[in-house]
Structures are given as structure tokens and as C-alpha cells.
Amino acid sequence: MRLHRLEVAAFGPYAGREVVDFDKLGADGLFLLHGDTGAGKTTLLDAVAFALFGAVPGARGQVKRLRCDLASAETATEVVLELTVQRQRMRIIRSPEYQRPKLRGEGHTTQQAKAALHWVGDVPNGQPAEGVSRIDEVARTVQRLLGMSAEQFFQVVLLPQGEFARFLRAETVEREQLLERLFDTRRFADVERWFRELRTAKGREIEKHRQSVREWLARFAQTAGVELVEQAGKEWVEHIEEQARTTAAEAERRSKAANVEREKAEATWHDRRVRAERVRRVLAARDSLDRLAAQSKQRSEWTEELGSARRADTVTRLANAADRQEQRATEARETEVLARDAVVAVGFADPDADVLTLRERAGAFREEAGALTGLVAEAERQQRDRKRMIDLAELATYASAQATAIGEKLEGLPDRLRELRTDRDAATEARAKLDGVREREVEVGELLSAANDLPRLEKALHEAKGAEQEAIEAHLAAKAVVLDLRELRLAGMAAELAAGLDAGDACPVCGSAEHPSLALQLRETVSADEEDVAAERERRAELRRTELVTARHGAERDLAAVLDRLGGRTAEELAEHHGRLKAESAGLADVAARRERLEESVRSAEAEHEALTTERAEAEQSAATAQAERKTLAERVEERARRLEEARGDCADVAERKAQLGRVVGALDELAERRSARAAAVERLKEHRAAAEEAAFAAGFGTVDAAMSASRTVSRIDELERALAEAEAARVAAEKALAEPELADVSPDEVVDVESARLAAEHARVTAETAVAEWRDAVRREQELTELAGRFGSALAELVPAEENYAELDALTDVVNGRGQNARKMSLRSYVLAARLEEVAVAATARLRSMSQGRYAFVHSDAAGARGTRGGLGLDVLDDYSGMVRPAKTLSGGESFLASLSLALGLADVVAAETGGALLDTLFVDEGFGTLDGETLDVVMDVLDELRTGGRVVGVVSHVEELRQRIPTRLRVSKSRAGSTLKSEGGIPAA
Incomplete structure (x- = not known):
């Protein structure tokens, strides 16, 4: 990926349109973005990120406030980036969502986010020639060509200030979170989750198997009727089964013997019941014949009574009908009188x-009432119209009063509306100014804090210089001691060699056989241990001197940075200025806070004015309409009143006259009906009496009263017929029973003992049934226990291999998730991340050794953490000077920057290789150079020079003044009240 051109407009601190030509700026492969703190250097990197992904890195991306507050309303916020990715040149135009003033009227409206991608030159296969204009399509196209996400791009291309220093010193959890964002480990997390879910599912299956075994065992014990022992198993089940089989065989034997005894007892009981029944039948037949002989006279009387009742039946019905008709005639006469x-x-x-x-x-009265029906309806209408006239008069009066009241309300509304609009405009203006004043307040507050901290920094610098001078003197003194001791030891060694020389023997140093001037032994001798101790003291003094020199540089840098920010302003001036800004901010905030309420008040007042105007017009119209309708209705009521007066006659009104005629017609109709009914009832009464007398003579009775005396009720007739029939049937049955052959030898005096035989049969039956039930229960229990034993054996056979498989799965799941037999306590995902971190450490070590002149190297550690916590993501530093592995937190400020930059470059190489993304021809390094001394800065610049090989362009973002001398190609960011601007330096023409 190579950047060619960047344009920003109303973006961040840039109020106008600024252009960066990366082709000219990066022609030498290395360029510098410099300027004051807060001028907008990093904003250019944010613009590159926003153009590609629609987001900016770090905490700035969470604010989502990209438009410049100083930009004019006519200037649209947008970023235009032209770049080449995978040999495809394109231009991306993107605008964020922001609030802008309305073109018409007052207030603000939301400008929606936009994005477009256009191809420069050849159009890739499968892509539209006109480019892409949807935000989501632009995002997919950019990510596909770059081969990496926004998070990876921010870490790989825009090496952010402080991010890798935190990564270098981070704990395992923080480092793991960053690596997970850069390296896609979701598939390994899915594997871990798959193992956990599989173990959970298999665990549920195992528990189901165990529960099944327990349930079958419990059911077996319940069926057998025994207590379930703790160690119950297969042998216990077999023992219970054998007991059940023995019990069933014994119960079968007892059942068969009891059935034989029951059959004998039931046969005896049956014979005695038959004999007793025959004796009873003989006795019953003879008793029945005796009773019938005694009732012969009574049966003759019943026969005569029944014949008379049957002959009188017809006469009785006719006489009863005549009585009922007489009652109806009486009732007809009474109703006639009432009518x-x-x-x-x-x-x-x-x-x-x-x-x-x-x-x-x-009929005549009915016709007269019908003629009055129409006038009754008019009378009702007359009442409604008179009530309507009263309502119309009240409505006209109320509407006129309402119109007058509304007019009084409308008189004061225009002045009130003008006042509200003036206050709203003032609040809007205050809101527009408030953000700028608050930013200046914060900026001056920070400067005031820096000014108050100035004495402490000056004191720290003075103390650092004193400590540095003491360390230098201590180091020089220790070095002099080492030199003195080394000289004495060398002299002592020469004396020792001279003491061992003999005349004529060769010298072990020069080989000469002559020894003209032998070295003499001094009074003091120095051993090798003494020399080593002195050398160690000198080395520690040198380390102390280096540390204090670095501390003095840091104190000077901190003091210079504060003085540069203050620009000669004192704390008193800044405090006064800060107080004025704070008061101004509070005043503007109070006024701006009323903006929404005033806007709502203006809308309410406008709506009230419009509503009152409409209501007054409606009230006036309502009053005029009511008066006109009342006048028309009064004329109609007066004409109708004359006609109703003529029709009512002597009654109060027409309705009462019609009701009177209706009552007369009803009474006359009722009297005519009742008079006709009475005459017809009397005639039918005469007919019924004549028919009853004729029937009495025909049935053999002298009079109707005689026939009525012989009459019987239906129940009595049925009773007589039933008594006679029962007597005849009893006689026939008794004679037939005595004639049966099986009763010929039966004496009515014979006694048969049935009860003792019944009791014996009942006892035998109960005994047999109990034995059979016990036998069946034993057989059923034996069958159930056999079946349950088989189910128990099957469940036990399934459980054993399932438990073995689950134990293996459980151990493997713990290992994959960093527990159990996993000695390093590393999950699969952590293991993969540790491998990636090891690659990063190898790649970063090459950079770090070059920058530290071979002193430092990264060391990756996969050891477990403290107190058994998971490890695998440890990152320390090997110091070749001491041969010891040091924690990264012990590095100084400059060393931390070198390590962070090396780590960032190494991580960029690994991530690019991991994602298979496009070749990264452009790289930005943001800040951190102020912590380096001159010598180290030369080494870092050599590394950055190496990055230019292969055509790569490296952009350095820093405010360090020394970099302006080392990097000739520069782009300066200047800041003013009108917004930040760009200016090319170092021989590069302005873009």
C-alpha cells in the first residue's frame, strides 16, 4: 500500500482545505511531520484512517467529533485520499455525520455521513467503472484489498505513541487482549468452546446412565420388597431373584390344595340349598290355596263393584263436561258486567x-282518532322547536362573548413573541461560542498547572545536576583506584617471575637466557580478587553515573518543555486569564442552557396565536349562524300553534284528545266481545246437560245422580282388576307347583341345615382365593424381578465404557482450556497467541539489537504466572552487558522507546505476514523521540533509513527540534485562532 495524496477540509483543527502530496513529500523515503503540541500532526494520520475505515484510532475515535469548530458553515467536512493497493490506484472521498446550520430558517440539521470510491486508471475485473458509492460497499472493498481490519491497520501502519510502551509493560491479560485483536484466534476459541460443550453434553449423558442404573436398582428393590443395601450390585440382584423363584413354587402348591377343598364344600352347600328350596315351595303352595278359599266372598263383591263402575263411566264423563261448561258460563257473565x-x-x-x-x-270513534295521528307528531315537533329556540339564543350569546375574550388575548401576543425570539437568538449565539471558550479555559488551565509546577521542576534539575556531579567524581575516583591496583599487581607479577629465574634458563616472557636487571618485590602486593572487587566498584559507579546523566537529561527536557509551553507567561497572568475565561464560560453556559426552553416557548407562542385567531373566527361565525336559525324557527312555530289549538277541542292538547278516543274504542270493543261470549256459553251448557241424561237412561240408571254414585276412580278400578287377577294367578300357580314330580316326596315338615354348609363353603372359598392371589403375586413378582434384572444389567453394561470415554474427554478438555495436566496453565488460544508473540519477539529482536548496539534482545517466556495463574505471554529483555534477563519495566525512558519501536516494527511484520495483506509501502511513527540522546537517536535514524529499502516511505511525527536537522524533507503544522495549516519545508514545494 502506498499513499499519494491527502486532502482534508474542515476536519479536526483544519478549518480550510489542506493538501498533503505524499509522492513529493516521500520522494526521499523519509519525511517529518512536525509542529507545536496540539497543532494537528496526529490528525493527519486520523484523516488517513478515517478515509480508509470511517473511524479514527484510540480514544479519539470514541468522541466521534471530527468537524472543525472554526470552519465556516459553507465548508463541508470531508477527507480525500488517493492511494495504490495491490497495483490498483483509487481515490476515496468520505464525510462524517455532523450538525450544520439550516439553509433556510433557523436551527441546525444533520449532515449525513457519505463515502465514495473511484478508480484511477484501469478498473479491476468485476468492479463497476463508476466506482462504489455506498458506505458499506466502500468498507468491504478497502478491507478486501488491504487484507486487514481497522484495528490491525492502526497497529501496523500508524505506530501510535504510547501504545507499544503500554504493551511492553502490560500484564498477561492486557497483552492477550491486544494480541487477540490483531491475530484472529476465534477458531481456536471455538475449539475450546466445542470441547467444553461436548464435555458438558457427555457429562449429562453419563449422569443419565448413572441415574438409569440407580433407578433400575431402586425399582428392583421396591418390587422385591426389600431394603436397598449400599453395596448392591449384580450378585445381590441374582440372590434376590433366586429367592423369588422359590417363593413362587411354594405358593403354587398351596393354591392347588386349597382349590380342591373349596370344590368339595361348594358341592355340599349346593345340595342342601336345592332340598331347602323344594320344602319352601310346597309350604308356599299350600298356604296360598288356604288364603284364596277364605277370600271367595270378598272376590264376588269386587266383581259386582267393578261391573257397575264400568257402566257408569260414560255418564260420569258427560256430567263432568256439563259442570265445566256451567263454570265457563258463570265467568262469561261476570266479565260482561266488568266490560x-x-x-x-x-x-x-x-x-x-x-x-x-x-x-x-x-268504528266511528276509531276513524276520528286516526285523523289526529299527524297532528300529534306536529305537537311533539312544536315542543322540540321551542327548546331549540332557547338553545340558539344561549349559543349566540356565548359565542359573541367568546369572540370578545379571544380578541383581548390576541392583543398582547405579538410583543411577547418578539421578546421570546430575541432571547432565543441570544441563547443560540451563546451556545455557538461556548465550546471555543471552554477549550480555551481547559488550555489555559493546563498551562496554569504547568506554571505552578515550574519551581518543582527547577528544584529537580538542580538536584539532578548535583547528584550527577557527585556520581562523576565517584566514578573517576573508583576508576583511579582500579588503575593504581592494576599497576601494583603488574609490578608484583614481574617480581614473582624474576624470583623464579635462574642463570642460563630462558625467560618465560621474552625467552632470553640473560637476566641483567631483575624486578624487585614491592612491600604491597595486589591479588586478582582485590582487583576484581575494585573493578566491580568502578562498574557500579559508571552505571550510577549513566543513570544520573539520564535523569539530568530528563529533568532538563521536562523543564524545557514547560518553559516552551508557557512562552514567557507567568502564573499570575495565567491565573487571571483563566478566571476571566471561567466566568465567561459560566455566563455563556447559563444563557445557552435556556436555548431549548426558549425554542419551545417560541413554538408554543406561535401556535397559540394561530389557534386563537382561528377560534375567534369560528366563534363569530357560530353566533351569526345561531341568530339566523332562531329567526326562521320562530316563524314556523307560530304558524303550527294555530292549527294545534283548533284540533285539541276540550282536551289539554291533541295527544290527550287522541288518547281519550282510544280508550272509548277499546271499552266498546271489549263489551261487544264479552256480551257475545256470554250468550254462546249459555247455549252450550243446555246441550251438555241433555246429553248426560240420555246416557244415564241408556246405562240402566234412573238418574244422572245414580250413575255418579256407581262411578269409581281410575285407581280404584285398576286396584279391583289387579286384586282379582292376582288371586286367580295365585290359585293356578299353587296347583301347578303341587303337581310337579320333584316335589312328590317332599314333606312340608322336613328341616334342612343350609347355614352350616354355607359357612363351610365360604371359608373354603376365601382360603382358596387367598392362596391363588398369593401364588399369582409371587409369579408376577418373579417375572418383574427377572425383567428388571435384565434392564439393570443392560444399563450397567452401557455405563462402564461411557465412563471410560468421559474420563478421557474430561482430561483432554482441561488440557485444551489450560487446566488439569496442563503444567503451563495455557489454553489453546493462549498457546497460539504465545506462538505469535514468540514470532514477534524474534522479529523485534533484530531491530532492538541494531538500535541498542547489540546490548538488548527480547526474550519470550511461556512459564506459568505467579500462584498458578496462566502464562505463555511473558516478554522480558536480555541485557548482554550483565547476561541477565530483566523485566521490561526496568528499562529507562529512552530504552523503553527503542524497545517499543522495535516491538511495533516486529509486530507490523508478523501481522502483515499473518493476514496475507497488501505490501505496506507507507509507515508512520508517531512521537517518542524526545526521550533519546544524540547517540541513540543516530542509531534509531539508521534503522529508519533501513526501512526505506525496497521503496518504502516512512513518516515520522514529532515535535523534537533535532529531527528537523536530521530529516531534510519536512511538513510543518502551524496553529492559530483561525485553525491549523500545513507548510512544506526542506526544499519540498507546497502542495
Whole structure:
């Protein structure tokens, strides 16, 4: 991937349109973005990230506030990036969502986010020639070509300030979270989860098997009726089965013997019952014949009574009918009298007229009432119209008063609306100014804190210089001691060699056989141990000197940075300025807080004015309409009143006159009907009496009363017929029973003992049934126990291999998830991340050795953490000077920057290789150079020079002044009240 051109407009601190030509800026392979703190250096990197992914890295991406507050309303916020990825050149145009003033009216509207991608040159296969204009399609196209996500891009291309220093010193959990974002380990996490879920599922299956074994064993014990012992198993089940078989055989033998005894007892009982029944039948027959002989006279009387009752039946029915008709005639006469009284009550003059006359007069009155029906409806309408006239008068009065009241309300609304609009505009202006004032307040507050911290920094620098001077003197003194001791030891060694020389023997040093001037032994001798101790003291003094020099550089750098930020301003000036800004901010906040409430008040006042105007017009219209309708209705009511007065006659109104006529017609009709019914009832009564007398003579009775005396009720007739029939049937049955052959030898005096035989048979039956039930229960229990034993054996056979498989799966799942036999306590995902971290450590070590001149190297550790916590992601530093492995937290500021930069470059190489992404021809390094001394900075610059090989372009983002001398190609970011601007330096023409 290579960047060619970047354009930003109203983005971040850039109020206007700024252009960066990366082709010209990176022609030498290395360029510098420099400027004051907060001028907008990192914003250019944010713009690159936003153009590609629609997001910016780090905490700045969480704010989602990308538009420049100083930009004019007409300037649209957008970023244009032209780049080449996989030999495809493209131009990406992207705008964020932001609020802009409305083109018409007041207030703000939301400008929606947009994105577009256009191809420059050849169009790739399968891509539209016009490019892509949807946000999601642009995102997919960019990620497909780059081969990496936004998170990976931010870590690989935009090496962020401080991120890798935190990664270097992070604990295992924090480091794991970053590596998981860069390296896709989801498939390994899926494997871990798959093993856990499989173990859970298999565990449930095992528990089901165990529960099945327990259930079959419990059911077996319950069926056998025994207590379940703790160690119950296959042998216990077989023993219980054998007992059940023995019990069933014994019960079968007892059942057969009891059945034989039961059959004998039941046969004896049956014979005695038959004999007793024959004796009873003989006795019953003879008793029946004796009773019938005694009742012969009574049966003759019953026969005569039954004959008379049957002859009188017809006469009785006719006489009863005549009595009922007489009752109806009496009732008809009574109702006629009541109807006559009703006719008199309604004022009819001739109540004794015949039926025909009554019906004629009722018809005449009915026609007169029908003629009044229409006038009754008009009378009801008259009442409603008069009530409507009263309502219309009240409505007209109320509407006129309402119109007057609404007019009074409308008089004061225009002035109130103007005041509200003025206050709302002031609140809107205050809100627009508030953010700028608050930012200046925060900026001045930070400067005030820095000014108050100035005495402490000056004191720290003074103390650091004093400590540095003491360390230098201590180091020089220790070094002088080492040199003195080394000189004395060398002299002592020469004396020792001279003491061992003999004349004529060759010298072991020079080989000469002559020894003209032998070295003499000094009074003091120095041993090798003494020299080593002095050398160790000198080395520690040198380390102390180096540390204090670094500390003095840091104190000078901190003090210079604060003085540079203050720009000559004192704490008193900054405090006064901060107070003014704080007061101004509070005042603007109070006014701006009223913006929404005032806007709502303006809308409410406008709506109220419009509503009141409409209500007044409606009230005036309602009053005029009511008055017109009342006038028309009054004329109609007056004309209708004259006609109703003529029709009512002597009654109060027409309805009462019609009701009176209706009552008269009803009374006349009722009297005519009742008079006709009475005459018909009297005639039918005469007919019924004549028919009853004729029937009495025909049945042999002298009078109707004689026939009525011989009459009997239906129940009595049925009783007589049943008694006679039962007596005859009893005689026939008794004679037939005595004639049967099987009763010929039966004496009525014979006594048969049935009860003792019954008791013996019942006892034998109960005994046999009990024995059979016990036998069946024993057989059933034996069968059930045999079946349950088989089920128990099958469940036990399934459980054993399942438990063996589960134990193996359980151990393997623990190992995959970093527990159990996993000595390093590393899960599969952590193991993969540890392998990736090891690759990163190897790649970063090559950079770090070059930058540290061979002193430092990264060491990856996969050991478990403290107190058994998981490990695998340890990262320490090997110091070749001491040969010891040191924690990364012990590195100094400059050393930490070298290690962080090496780690970032190594991680970028590994991530690019892992994702298979496009070749990264452009790389940015953001800040951190201020911690390096001159010599180390030369080494780092050599490494950055090496990164340029192969055509790669490296951009350095820093405010360090020394880098301006080392990197000739520069782009300066300047900041002012109007916004940040770009200016090319170092011979590069302005973009």
C-alpha cells in the first residue's frame, strides 16, 4: 500500500482545505511531520484512517467529533485520499455525520455521513467503472484489498505513541487482549468452546446412565420388597431373584390344595340349598290355596263393584263436561258486567245496546282518532322547536362573548413573541461560542498547572545536576583506584617471575637466557580478587553515573518543555486569564442552557396565536349562524300553534284528545266481545246437560245422580282388576307347583341345615382365593424381578465404557482450556497467541539489537504466572552487558522507546505476514523521540533509513527540534485562532 495524496477540509483543527502530496513529500523515503503540541500532526494520520475505515484510532475515535469548530458553515467536512493497493490506484472521498446550520430558517440539521470510491486508471475485473458509492460497499472493498481490519491497520501502519510502551509493560491479560485483536484466534476459541460443550453434553449423558442404573436398582428393590443395601450390585440382584423363584413354587402348591377343598364344600352347600328350596315351595303352595278359599266372598263383591263402575263411566264423563261448561258460563257473565262498567266509566251514553250497535259506534270513534295521528307528531315537533329556540339564543350569546375574550388575548401576543425570539437568538449565539471558550479555559488551565509546577521542576534539575556531579567524581575516583591496583599487581607479577629465574634458563616472557636487571618485590602486593572487587566498584559507579546523566537529561527536557509551553507567561497572568475565561464560560453556559426552553416557548407562542385567531373566527361565525336559525324557527312555530289549538277541542292538547278516543274504542270493543261470549256459553251448557241424561237412561240408571254414585276412580278400578287377577294367578300357580314330580316326596315338615354348609363353603372359598392371589403375586413378582434384572444389567453394561470415554474427554478438555495436566496453565488460544508473540519477539529482536548496539534482545517466556495463574505471554529483555534477563519495566525512558519501536516494527511484520495483506509501502511513527540522546537517536535514524529499502516511505511525527536537522524533507503544522495549516519545508514545494 502506498499513499499519494491527502486532502482534508474542515476536519479536526483544519478549518480550510489542506493538501498533503505524499509522492513529493516521500520522494526521499523519509519525511517529518512536525509542529507545536496540539497543532494537528496526529490528525493527519486520523484523516488517513478515517478515509480508509470511517473511524479514527484510540480514544479519539470514541468522541466521534471530527468537524472543525472554526470552519465556516459553507465548508463541508470531508477527507480525500488517493492511494495504490495491490497495483490498483483509487481515490476515496468520505464525510462524517455532523450538525450544520439550516439553509433556510433557523436551527441546525444533520449532515449525513457519505463515502465514495473511484478508480484511477484501469478498473479491476468485476468492479463497476463508476466506482462504489455506498458506505458499506466502500468498507468491504478497502478491507478486501488491504487484507486487514481497522484495528490491525492502526497497529501496523500508524505506530501510535504510547501504545507499544503500554504493551511492553502490560500484564498477561492486557497483552492477550491486544494480541487477540490483531491475530484472529476465534477458531481456536471455538475449539475450546466445542470441547467444553461436548464435555458438558457427555457429562449429562453419563449422569443419565448413572441415574438409569440407580433407578433400575431402586425399582428392583421396591418390587422385591426389600431394603436397598449400599453395596448392591449384580450378585445381590441374582440372590434376590433366586429367592423369588422359590417363593413362587411354594405358593403354587398351596393354591392347588386349597382349590380342591373349596370344590368339595361348594358341592355340599349346593345340595342342601336345592332340598331347602323344594320344602319352601310346597309350604308356599299350600298356604296360598288356604288364603284364596277364605277370600271367595270378598272376590264376588269386587266383581259386582267393578261391573257397575264400568257402566257408569260414560255418564260420569258427560256430567263432568256439563259442570265445566256451567263454570265457563258463570265467568262469561261476570266479565260482561266488568266490560259494561268500563264503558260507563269512559262516558258512553248507551251501555245496554246490542253487539251490532256497539261495534258500529267503536268504528266511528276509531276513524276520528286516526285523523289526529299527524297532528300529534306536529305537537311533539312544536315542543322540540321551542327548546331549540332557547338553545340558539344561549349559543349566540356565548359565542359573541367568546369572540370578545379571544380578541383581548390576541392583543398582547405579538410583543411577547418578539421578546421570546430575541432571547432565543441570544441563547443560540451563546451556545455557538461556548465550546471555543471552554477549550480555551481547559488550555489555559493546563498551562496554569504547568506554571505552578515550574519551581518543582527547577528544584529537580538542580538536584539532578548535583547528584550527577557527585556520581562523576565517584566514578573517576573508583576508576583511579582500579588503575593504581592494576599497576601494583603488574609490578608484583614481574617480581614473582624474576624470583623464579635462574642463570642460563630462558625467560618465560621474552625467552632470553640473560637476566641483567631483575624486578624487585614491592612491600604491597595486589591479588586478582582485590582487583576484581575494585573493578566491580568502578562498574557500579559508571552505571550510577549513566543513570544520573539520564535523569539530568530528563529533568532538563521536562523543564524545557514547560518553559516552551508557557512562552514567557507567568502564573499570575495565567491565573487571571483563566478566571476571566471561567466566568465567561459560566455566563455563556447559563444563557445557552435556556436555548431549548426558549425554542419551545417560541413554538408554543406561535401556535397559540394561530389557534386563537382561528377560534375567534369560528366563534363569530357560530353566533351569526345561531341568530339566523332562531329567526326562521320562530316563524314556523307560530304558524303550527294555530292549527294545534283548533284540533285539541276540550282536551289539554291533541295527544290527550287522541288518547281519550282510544280508550272509548277499546271499552266498546271489549263489551261487544264479552256480551257475545256470554250468550254462546249459555247455549252450550243446555246441550251438555241433555246429553248426560240420555246416557244415564241408556246405562240402566234412573238418574244422572245414580250413575255418579256407581262411578269409581281410575285407581280404584285398576286396584279391583289387579286384586282379582292376582288371586286367580295365585290359585293356578299353587296347583301347578303341587303337581310337579320333584316335589312328590317332599314333606312340608322336613328341616334342612343350609347355614352350616354355607359357612363351610365360604371359608373354603376365601382360603382358596387367598392362596391363588398369593401364588399369582409371587409369579408376577418373579417375572418383574427377572425383567428388571435384565434392564439393570443392560444399563450397567452401557455405563462402564461411557465412563471410560468421559474420563478421557474430561482430561483432554482441561488440557485444551489450560487446566488439569496442563503444567503451563495455557489454553489453546493462549498457546497460539504465545506462538505469535514468540514470532514477534524474534522479529523485534533484530531491530532492538541494531538500535541498542547489540546490548538488548527480547526474550519470550511461556512459564506459568505467579500462584498458578496462566502464562505463555511473558516478554522480558536480555541485557548482554550483565547476561541477565530483566523485566521490561526496568528499562529507562529512552530504552523503553527503542524497545517499543522495535516491538511495533516486529509486530507490523508478523501481522502483515499473518493476514496475507497488501505490501505496506507507507509507515508512520508517531512521537517518542524526545526521550533519546544524540547517540541513540543516530542509531534509531539508521534503522529508519533501513526501512526505506525496497521503496518504502516512512513518516515520522514529532515535535523534537533535532529531527528537523536530521530529516531534510519536512511538513510543518502551524496553529492559530483561525485553525491549523500545513507548510512544506526542506526544499519540498507546497502542495
